[in-house]
Amino acid sequence: MEFLGSNWIVVVFMVVATFIMGFAMAGISSVVGPSRPNKAKSAPYESGIPDIKPVRPQFTARFYVIGMLFVIFDLEAAFMYPWAVNFDVLGMGGFVHMMIFVSLLLLSYVYAWKKGALEWV
Amino acid sequence: MTVHLENPDWGMVLPQLIVLVAAIVVSLLDAFLPKERHFTVITGVTLAGFGAAIVAQLSQRGETGTTFHGLFQLDGLTVFLNLVILVAAVLTVLISASYVEYLDSKMGTGEFYTLLTFAVFGAMLTASAGDMVMLYVGIELTSIATYILTAFAKRRTTALEGAFKYFLLGLFASAILLYGMSWIYGSTGSTGLNEISASLTAALTGSEPNAGMILGMLLVIVGFSFKLAAVPFHFWTPDAYDGAPTPVTGYMSVIPKAAAAVAMIRILVQGLESLADDWTMVLAVLAFVTMLFGNIVAISQTDVKRMLAYSSIAHTGYMIAGIAAFRLIDGMAGERSISSVLYYLIAYTFMNIGAFAIVVWVQHRGDGTTLGDFAGLASRSPLAALAMTVFLVSLMGIPPTIGFYAKYYVIVALLESNLLWLAMTIVMASAISAYFYLRVVAVMYFQEKSEDTTGRPIVASPLLNLGIGVMVVGVLALGLFSSPIINLANDWTNLFSVAALAMGR
Numbered sequence: 001m002e003f004l005g006s007n008w009i010v011v012v013f014m015v016v017a018t019f020i021m022g023f024a025m026a027g028i029s030s031v032v033g034p035s036r037p038n039k040a041k042s043a044p045y046e047s048g049i050p051d052i053k054p055v056r057p058q059f060t061a062r063f064y065v066i067g068m069l070f071v072i073f074d075l076e077a078a079f080m081y082p083w084a085v086n087f088d089v090l091g092m093g094g095f096v097h098m099m100i101f102v103s104l105l106l107l108s109y110v111y112a113w114k115k116g117a118l119e120w121v
Numbered sequence: 122m123t124v125h126l127e128n129p130d131w132g133m134v135l136p137q138l139i140v141l142v143a144a145i146v147v148s149l150l151d152a153f154l155p156k157e158r159h160f161t162v163i164t165g166v167t168l169a170g171f172g173a174a175i176v177a178q179l180s181q182r183g184e185t186g187t188t189f190h191g192l193f194q195l196d197g198l199t200v201f202l203n204l205v206i207l208v209a210a211v212l213t214v215l216i217s218a219s220y221v222e223y224l225d226s227k228m229g230t231g232e233f234y235t236l237l238t239f240a241v242f243g244a245m246l247t248a249s250a251g252d253m254v255m256l257y258v259g260i261e262l263t264s265i266a267t268y269i270l271t272a273f274a275k276r277r278t279t280a281l282e283g284a285f286k287y288f289l290l291g292l293f294a295s296a297i298l299l300y301g302m303s304w305i306y307g308s309t310g311s312t313g314l315n316e317i318s319a320s321l322t323a324a325l326t327g328s329e330p331n332a333g334m335i336l337g338m339l340l341v342i343v344g345f346s347f348k349l350a351a352v353p354f355h356f357w358t359p360d361a362y363d364g365a366p367t368p369v370t371g372y373m374s375v376i377p378k379a380a381a382a383v384a385m386i387r388i389l390v391q392g393l394e395s396l397a398d399d400w401t402m403v404l405a406v407l408a409f410v411t412m413l414f415g416n417i418v419a420i421s422q423t424d425v426k427r428m429l430a431y432s433s434i435a436h437t438g439y440m441i442a443g444i445a446a447f448r449l450i451d452g453m454a455g456e457r458s459i460s461s462v463l464y465y466l467i468a469y470t471f472m473n474i475g476a477f478a479i480v481v482w483v484q485h486r487g488d489g490t491t492l493g494d495f496a497g498l499a500s501r502s503p504l505a506a507l508a509m510t511v512f513l514v515s516l517m518g519i520p521p522t523i524g525f526y527a528k529y530y531v532i533v534a535l536l537e538s539n540l541l542w543l544a545m546t547i548v549m550a551s552a553i554s555a556y557f558y559l560r561v562v563a564v565m566y567f568q569e570k571s572e573d574t575t576g577r578p579i580v581a582s583p584l585l586n587l588g589i590g591v592m593v594v595g596v597l598a599l600g601l602f603s604s605p606i607i608n609l610a611n612d613w614t615n616l617f618s619v620a621a622l623a624m625g626r
Binding site: 008011107 | 128145148149152153332
């Protein structure tokens with residue numbers, strides 16, 4: 001394995017050590033530790049209140065669209081701060097670049113609006 | 122103090138700009154146009170956009186340069202790959218138009234083409250990236266659009282299952298890829314591919330590569346192998362290909378694969394050329410396993426779509442074998458290796474999308490995709506059976522089809538770099554593949570359909586027939602007249618002169 005270089009012995013050692021450690025810890029506790037199960041302990045959620053309704057209820061997922069749009073537009077607005085602070089220095093070129101960017105944002109906003117993504121049905 | 126804003130060379134990015142504008146226009150048309158005019162107008166606009174981009178790309182032939190501070194590089198590789206991607210995109214539009222409108226996925230033509238155009242845009246960015254960051258953005262844009270397209274038939278659970286597997290494993294692959302890129306950045310101090318190359322060459326004169334560089338290289342190879350569906354990173358492929366709507370399967374077996382292949386070439390050949398002795402070895406082993414596995418498992422498939430999925434894994438192996446031939450035995454760079462991969466990509470585009478187009482065609486008649494649905498196709502529709510035979514024979518690699526020439530160029534490149542064993546594996550794998558490709562042909566011609574299960578036939582748009590016709594002609598003609606394509610592919614070597622120029626300034 002010359003093409004991998006001799007430094008790899010360290011990595012191999014790490015991997016072997018990790019496996020030994022992991023298996024040893026889990027193994028020792030299962031061998032040495034006492035095991036006295038009862039009904040309450042074996043319940044999926046030990047020491048909590050019992051389930052009174054299905055654990056996987058359906059809930060409205062409508063908010064995710066708004067959340068997604070917020071993340072996109074909010075993050076993109078963050079690009080405007082550095083430009084606004086340096087407006088004097090960047091001058092006309094910077095203004096044109098930023099207007100291209102804003103118009104792209106505007107188009108996607110129009111798209112989202114027209115597609116009904118902003119309506120809370 | 123005034124900051125000089127460098128004005129990018131917009132002419133250099135013209136094809137990409139056209140596709141981007143087409144994507145935005147298509148999405149707005151989707152939102153504003155009345156539903157009944159979607160089919161004609163949006164299909165037309167998409168095709169026009171791709172056509173204009175092809176013209177713009179052809180006019181850039183022979184031009185070189187970098188812009189956007191080196192993020193963007195124009196060279197022979199860019200031109201060729203963008204042409205492959207755009208041609209594949211046009212063919213995808215031709216075969217998917219009526220499928221999306223009438224079959225399986227009634228979600229909307231507009232959304233389908235918006236996603237497709239953005240995916241193509243991402244693939245084109247990958248092909249023209251001069252920087253690892255740009256490469257990653259392009260790959261991700263393609264991948265995310267492809268995940269959604271895979272789930273496009275959202276009422277069918279197999280589509281959702283395939284898309285979900287593809288999505289999770291794709292994210293995993295992206296993380297590994299980024300991790301590898303960060304190791305490369307850490308060892309060389311730059312994300313620009315030309316800078317990485319220069320810094321590696323300087324660091325490696327007279328000394329061994331350190332573990333960080335090798336680790337980065339290996340992780341990047343693993344990440345791209347996921348995206349390329351190379352064994353042993355192929356587990357998502359059969360389910361995703363099987364679940365996706367058939368035209369999408371045709372698309373995702375070509376465009377994201379071409380993007381991943383070009384990204385691999387960009388990073389390994391352009392960036393890590395000094396480590397070629399190491400990565401050619403890894404790729405050779407990867408290609409060996411991929412070819413054998415893909416072909417052997419394809420034997421036991423009874424579904425044509427799934428069989429083509431495994432066959433696409435096998436074809437990934439042939440392409441990786443071409444990249445593995447990069448380093449010649451005396452340390453020289455093999456020019457033919459990458460040209461052979463590029464030629465393979467164009468061949469694969471025509472024959473693979475072609476084969477999926479026939480599956481689409483059969484589905485339009487109300488049939489399914491199993492072997493039984495293809496039984497007796499020759500007596501029901503001789504032309505479709507003939508076209509399918511041409512595509513399968515080409516996938517097998519029998520002259521005079523384009524598939525034969527593609528394999529021939531890869532094998533020549535392998536022999537030049539003394540990888541005789543890999544060349545022999547290609548021949549053996551092709552022999553194995555004859556079984557399952559020819560079985561479909563035999564079923565089409567020599568079996569009768571057991572019972573008439575044909576559902577209500579749906580009229581395909583003439584675009585589908587046109588697309589199949591174009592691909593049959595392409596498969597037969599582009600092989601016999603391959604020299605212009607090979608010449609265009611050979612232009613990829615000017616990548617190195619661009620690199621030298623960029624580092625010289």
